[in-house]
Amino acid sequence: MTFEEGVxxxxxxxxxxxxTSSRNLLELAFNLYNNYEGDSKTTVLDMFYGLxxxxxxxxxxxIKYRCS
Structure with missing residues (x-):
């Protein structure tokens, strides 16, 4: 990740x-940072599955932190 470029x-x-749970948390973090969808277009529901x-x-x- 580069903070200068925001990507x-x-x-x-x-x-x-x-x-699976580590990958899901990382994808959620990416999504919360800049609306990252990933290659598979994983949904938030998919990210929570199996946690x-x-x-x-x-x-x-x-999520609470990001929404505040």
Missing amino acids: IRTEAFQDIDLC DEQNFQVAMGA
Whole structure:
């Protein structure tokens, strides 16, 4: 990611082997930062699918922070 340009460099994101919940949280963070849709056009509902309670709370906190 480059803050100067305000863009996310997704090429590195695609090369990393992440578990589903980590990938979903990262995609949610990208989406909240600049409305990133990803290559698969993942929806917010898809991002929440499979999150455990702790990661769900992290996601909700990020959304609350972004909306304030």
